[in-house]
Amino acid sequence: MTETPAITVTRLWLIRHGEPDAEVRGRCYGRLDFGLSADGRGQLQPVAKRLASESLSAIYTSPRKRTLESAEIVAAHHACGVRIENDLREIDFGDFEGLTYDDIAKRYPELYGQWMEHPTKVEFPNGESFSKTRARVTKAVAMLLDRHAGQSVALVTHGGVIRIVLAGALSVPSANIFRIAQRYAAVNLIHFVGNHPVVELINGVLS
Template sequence: MTDPAPIDQFRLVCVRHGEPEQRARGRVYGKLDVGLSLAGREQVRRAVAVCRAWRPTVVYASPRTRARQSAEILASALGQDVTVEAAFAELDFGRFEGRTYEEVERDYPDVYRRWMDAPTQVEFPDGESYSQLRARVLAGLKRIRAMHVGGVVMVVAHGGVIRAVLADALGLDAAAIFRLDQSYAGVSVVDYRTGFSLLRTLNVVV
């Protein structure tokens, strides 16, 4: 299950950040920069053994504090450094950032309703749409694949980012991304060859 990647293959180890600080609970947060809770740090520490089994040699992280802190815990345990990659930042919810869902529903009822009905089809006021997120995430992934041919790369990011990667690997349309569970500190692994990708594990949590 954890055999080394052949030289013509790229292996991607995706890890979602741990649980965020209490102040993010019940609020919309993507670009909003919050760190890990104590429980979140422990979740990430438990993920070390799972990640180590896949032998990553490079670690990338979203610039958001919760992802960077998670990456630093993992990289330190694995003897690696962390490279921050802006392409892997979570979706920017624009004017909704930091607001409670009740506040968003009250102040932006039409957009809120569209968001709840078709979350991948709405563009957030002064923020992004899912299609914009997907485009930048996949562009970032293309760059690191070209840089690390034959390598095993870990990306520590966010639920939306990892779902975009997994949906692309599996050939799923946007509406299907929420069928891909992404728990805090969950580990998913994808193998890539030319024109082909294989999901090795999905959302492994210890």
């Protein structure tokens, strides 16, 4: 009699960074690098407390300061430390980086209109397209899931990246991806039963 192979269950925690420093609020930012505000660091404390009892095998973060600082707060309760995964970075908005939305509308009126109407179809000047971002994020997460099959792993990253992972798990098309909310320091959880995702939590905000 042939034995049925055991099915592995992998727990993937997706955590958005906390509130950013005040100087970039109201501006377009992806590649732009800056840290957390005092409130942002405070937002991560209940997240760290919630995950303190979770046996995390690894904590991965994008290379941006806001995610790295957030990941270090979570990692304070774990022995695995923090690993940087470059492909978990947010989309690069190119020439839009650091500009206010009013500035973008004035300087690039046609492209701004396209962005507001079809946000996932625009390729930002000297930046990335959404399709390229989705491809790199999807590839990176698949690699990490394969590396940590049967374990519990946390990715501390950006709202756009998390939406991409959740959209993939839920078969949400790119055009509808912004229907998925992601507040600062939001907690999300997906169980992968073998290769089949089961979304357990979306946009959980702890206090």
